[in-house]
Amino acid sequence: MKQFFTFVRKEFLHVFRDPKTLLMLFGIPVAQILLFGFALTNEIKNSKIVIVDYAKDVASQQLIEKIRGSAYFELQETLMSHEQIEESFRSGHIKLALVIPANFSDDLAHLNHAQIQVLADASDPNTATALTNYISSIVNDYQSAMIATRQLPLRIIPEIRMLYNPQLKGATNFVPGVMSLVMMLVCVMMTAVSIVREKELGTMEILLVSPFQPILVVISKAIPYLFLSLVNLTTILLLSVFLLELPINGSLFLLYAESTLFILTCLSIGLLISNLTNSQQAAMMFSLMGMLLPTLLFTGFMFPIENMPVPLQVFSNIVPSRWYYIIVKSVMIKGLGLEQIWKETLILFGMLLFFIVLSIKSFKVRLT
Amino acid sequence: MRTIRFLLEKEFRQIFRNKSILPMIFVMPIIQLLILPLAANYEIKNISIAVVDHDHSSYSQKLISKITASGYFKLAGYNASYNQALKQVEQDKADLILEIPSGFEKNLVREDQQKVFIASNAINGIKANLGTAYLGNIIRNFNSEIRMDWIQPTRFNPMPVVEIASSNWYNPFMNYYFFMVPGILVILVTMIAGYMSALNIVKEKEIGTIEQINVTPIKKYHFILGKLIPFWVLGMVVFTIGMLVSWLIYGIIPLGNIALLYGFLAVYLLAVLGFGLLVSTYSETQQQAMSIAFFFVMIFNLMGGLYTPVDSMPEWARFISKAIPVTYFVDVMRMIVLKGSEFHNITTHLVAILIIAVVLNTWAIINYRKTSS
Numbered sequence: 144m145k146q147f148f149t150f151v152r153k154e155f156l157h158v159f160r161d162p163k164t165l166l167m168l169f170g171i172p173v174a175q176i177l178l179f180g181f182a183l184t185n186e187i188k189n190s191k192i193v194i195v196d197y198a199k200d201v202a203s204q205q206l207i208e209k210i211r212g213s214a215y216f217e218l219q220e221t222l223m224s225h226e227q228i229e230e231s232f233r234s235g236h237i238k239l240a241l242v243i244p245a246n247f248s249d250d251l252a253h254l255n256h257a258q259i260q261v262l263a264d265a266s267d268p269n270t271a272t273a274l275t276n277y278i279s280s281i282v283n284d285y286q287s288a289m290i291a292t293r294q295l296p297l298r299i300i301p302e303i304r305m306l307y308n309p310q311l312k313g314a315t316n317f318v319p320g321v322m323s324l325v326m327m328l329v330c331v332m333m334t335a336v337s338i339v340r341e342k343e344l345g346t347m348e349i350l351l352v353s354p355f356q357p358i359l360v361v362i363s364k365a366i367p368y369l370f371l372s373l374v375n376l377t378t379i380l381l382l383s384v385f386l387l388e389l390p391i392n393g394s395l396f397l398l399y400a401e402s403t404l405f406i407l408t409c410l411s412i413g414l415l416i417s418n419l420t421n422s423q424q425a426a427m428m429f430s431l432m433g434m435l436l437p438t439l440l441f442t443g444f445m446f447p448i449e450n451m452p453v454p455l456q457v458f459s460n461i462v463p464s465r466w467y468y469i470i471v472k473s474v475m476i477k478g479l480g481l482e483q484i485w486k487e488t489l490i491l492f493g494m495l496l497f498f499i500v501l502s503i504k505s506f507k508v509r510l511t
Numbered sequence: 512m513r514t515i516r517f518l519l520e521k522e523f524r525q526i527f528r529n530k531s532i533l534p535m536i537f538v539m540p541i542i543q544l545l546i547l548p549l550a551a552n553y554e555i556k557n558i559s560i561a562v563v564d565h566d567h568s569s570y571s572q573k574l575i576s577k578i579t580a581s582g583y584f585k586l587a588g589y590n591a592s593y594n595q596a597l598k599q600v601e602q603d604k605a606d607l608i609l610e611i612p613s614g615f616e617k618n619l620v621r622e623d624q625q626k627v628f629i630a631s632n633a634i635n636g637i638k639a640n641l642g643t644a645y646l647g648n649i650i651r652n653f654n655s656e657i658r659m660d661w662i663q664p665t666r667f668n669p670m671p672v673v674e675i676a677s678s679n680w681y682n683p684f685m686n687y688y689f690f691m692v693p694g695i696l697v698i699l700v701t702m703i704a705g706y707m708s709a710l711n712i713v714k715e716k717e718i719g720t721i722e723q724i725n726v727t728p729i730k731k732y733h734f735i736l737g738k739l740i741p742f743w744v745l746g747m748v749v750f751t752i753g754m755l756v757s758w759l760i761y762g763i764i765p766l767g768n769i770a771l772l773y774g775f776l777a778v779y780l781l782a783v784l785g786f787g788l789l790v791s792t793y794s795e796t797q798q799q800a801m802s803i804a805f806f807f808v809m810i811f812n813l814m815g816g817l818y819t820p821v822d823s824m825p826e827w828a829r830f831i832s833k834a835i836p837v838t839y840f841v842d843v844m845r846m847i848v849l850k851g852s853e854f855h856n857i858t859t860h861l862v863a864i865l866i867i868a869v870v871l872n873t874w875a876i877i878n879y880r881k882t883s884s
Contacts, residue, residue, distance in 0.1 A: 161796075161799075163794070163795075163799050164796075164798060164799055164802060167799070167802040167803065167806065168802075170806070171802070171805075171806050171809075174806070174810075175806075175809065175810075178810060178813075178814065178828070178831075179813060181825065181828065182814060182824045182825060182827075182828030182831075183813060183814075183819055183824070187820055187822075187823055188822070188823050189822045189823060190820070190822050190823075191822070206673075217822075229680075230856075232680060232681070232850060233846065233850050233851065233852040233853070233856045234846075234852065234856040234857075235842060235846055235852075235856070238822075251673070255672065256672050256674065257672075257673050257674070258673075258674045258675075258676055259673060259674075259675055259676070260675075260676050260677075260678075261675055261676065261677035261678070262677075262678055262680055263677060263678070263679050263680065264680055264681060264850075265679030265680055265681055265682040265683065265685055266680075266681040266682050266689065266690060266845055266846075266849035266850055267690050267820070267845070268679075268682060268685040268686070268687055268690055269687075269690075270820055271679055271682075271685070272685070275675075275677050276641075276644065278675065279675055280644070282673050282675060285673065286672065286673055296623050296658065296661070297619055297620070297623055297624070297654065297657055297658050297661060298623065298624040298625075298654065299619065299624075299625055299626075299627060299650055299653070299654045299657075300624060300625070300626045300627070301626075301627050301628075301629050301643075301646070301647050301650050302626050302627070302628050302629065303629045303630075303631065303643050303647075304628070304629065304630040304631070305630075305631055305633035305636075305639055306600065306630050306631060306632050306633055307632065307633055307634050308633035308634055308636060308639075309633065311633055311636030311639065311640060312636065313636060315633075315634050315636070316634050316635045316636065328805070328809075332801070332802075332805070336797075336798045336801065337798070340796075340798065423797045423798065423801075424529075424710055424714065424797060427706075427710065427797065427798075427801045428706070431702070431706065431801070431805060431808075433539075435805070435808075435809070435812075436543060436547060439812070440547065440550040440551060441550065445551075445818060446550055446551050447638070449557055450556065450557070451549060451550050452549055455546070455549055455550050469603065472634060473601070476634055477601055477634075479601055483601060483602065
């Protein structure tokens with residue numbers, strides 16, 4: 144046991160001797176939480192649109208005023224031909240064009256029916272749909288304002304409550320997501336590379352011939368990263384509470400316990416990768432190319448998993464961060480307890496066992 | 512010239528000798544292009560709704576069947592109470608709760624108005640917003656149908672209607688792949704060219720071979736060109752494979768000029784390779800290089816406008832994304848491939864990427880001299 148602690152100490156010294164790596168270990172999560180917590184949003188706003196107003200009368204001006212008042216758009220108002228609209232789309236200057244025909248008010252006044260044309264740049268289908276929806280609801284409001292003088296009978300009034308996130312902050316969703324993403328990648332890569340490095344530099348052989356259980360060599364390598372990851376977790380939580388003003392509604396202890404479970408799972412994946420690869424470069428490419436994008440996709444915080452084809456939905460089940468993301472959301476945001484997340488916890492625990500057994504089995508005592 | 516030729520020969524040999532890296536360069540992009548677009552779909556559909564119907568009247572039944580028939584909603588189940596429905600939300604089995612109070616039909620007819628309650632899981636604000644908007648629309652339509660049933664005279668006194676005729680340009684069937692595939696290809700090319708060049712130079716540092724090269728009469732710029740050209744070629748090849756895959760699998764044929772696309776790619780790769788070079792000048796070990804590269808690529812990935820629109824970000828974040836080469840190429844790819852944009856449409860992008868390329872490479876070369884002398 145004393146030997147073991149000596150090894151752990153050695154590994155800590157290794158990590159701390161390299162301030163650049165250390166800085167990165169801490170810098171990455173902090174910078175990413177800040178950037179993504181503040182900057183990323185799936186919401187579509189500030190989109191540049193153009194209104195081509197052929198009518199130029201009171202009714203069209205009223206409608207335009209209403210649109211101008213919305214935060215979703217950045218309005219440009221010019222008279223354009225259809226060719227000019229196309230040119231603007233192609234240069235990426237605008238996302239949507241609203242064309243108000245010359246006879247707009249006349250039609251509205253006399254026929255009670257007028258038409259406006261919405262042209263959307265659907266090369267981005269999401270933005271196109273959202274912007275068309277926004278315009279429609281503004282036009283709807285405009286319509287209701289026109290008939291507001293007449294009190295409508297038989298009204299059904301929907302009363303809406305936004306649970307957990309009444310201000311609809313993007314961070315509420317992104318912070319748990321980025322937490323799972325960053326922790327997973329940092330843990331996996333760092334362990335994977337640190338062990339392969341000993342192989343590559345030839346120091347692994349020295350460790351293996353020492354009178355010390357080989358598996359303990361590996362475990363002692365993982366311990367500093369467990370410690371660092373917990374520190375990282377703390378930093379992320381502090382940032383999200385004090386800077387992003389997110390609540391921690393559930394038990395902090397539970398959050399840490401679940402996170403430790405998750406970190407251990409990631410570390411064991413890192414061990415597995417390092418057992419399977421022979422060069423740092425291979426280990427890195429494997430962790431980065433093989434893990435970055437799948438983790439980003441299948442964690443579920445950016446792309447709804449239920450939209451994916453069934454085989455991918457099935458695949459997403461083996462991505463540990465997916466379960467951790469559910470756990471963080473449940474504990475941190477929804478304030479639930481262990482009795483509601485025991486299933487996810489059990490799955491992570493199963494994964495941990497699986498990867499540990501697999502990495503021990505694949506651990507080669509002899510180097511070729 | 513001869514020196515560079517020999518150096519290139521050495522570099523290419525080194526790349527092709529590595530049996531574990533090579534498949535990753537060629538097979539990974541194909542696999543990722545096949546899988547990612549299927550997964551990166553954030554079209555919001557299939558919103559699950561938990562219904563609490565205290566009324567059990569014909570109106571409440573009609574409303575519920577209208578909701579389930581709309582195509583947007585999936586019924587997560589009927590619940591006896593709000594708390595039971597909330598449990599479904601807690602377990603992520605429902606996104607929305609619709610509670611119809613008892614006396615719904617009676618009050619609506621007698622008192623001319625009635626509330627219904629909607630609660631939405633707003634952890635994902637967008638989904639909550641859209642879900643409630645869809646639901647609100649359905650309720651509004653249902654409402655006007657009831658009105659039509661009860662009040663005939665409205666037919667003779669129609670309300671003014673502004674009809675919206677919308678058309679979707681460049682992608683009339685709203686195919687999500689057309690949007691995602693070109694963008695994902697950009698990230699793949701960036702990752703491969705960026706990582707490979709960063710790691711490759713650091714590797715020589717770490718092993719010590721860079722010292723040997725430094726003492727030979729090889730000039731610094733020879734060495735750097737020898738390092739950059741192979742990865743530039745590699746980037747071109749990966750991009751071409753990607754374009755073929757997107758044509759064969761997704762039927763994406765660039766609407767615009769392909770030569771223009773490759774012209775932009777050529778400059779773009781210089782910027783990415785400059786990034787790789789810069790990373791390698793700042794790091795001593797492959798581990799460091801990888802961490803730095805990873806950090807930036809992650810930011811490129813998420814802030815380059817691939818997944819979330821740049822316009823929606825706050826001002827300062829838009830400023831950052833302007834400094835990211837990926838932003839420009841993602842945009843240009845989508846413009847040329849989907850909209851058939853021409854040279855004069857992308858000149859600002861081209862100028863921006865040229866500036867980034869010059870800055871990164873100059874910075875890298877200055878820094879490189881300092882550290883290795």
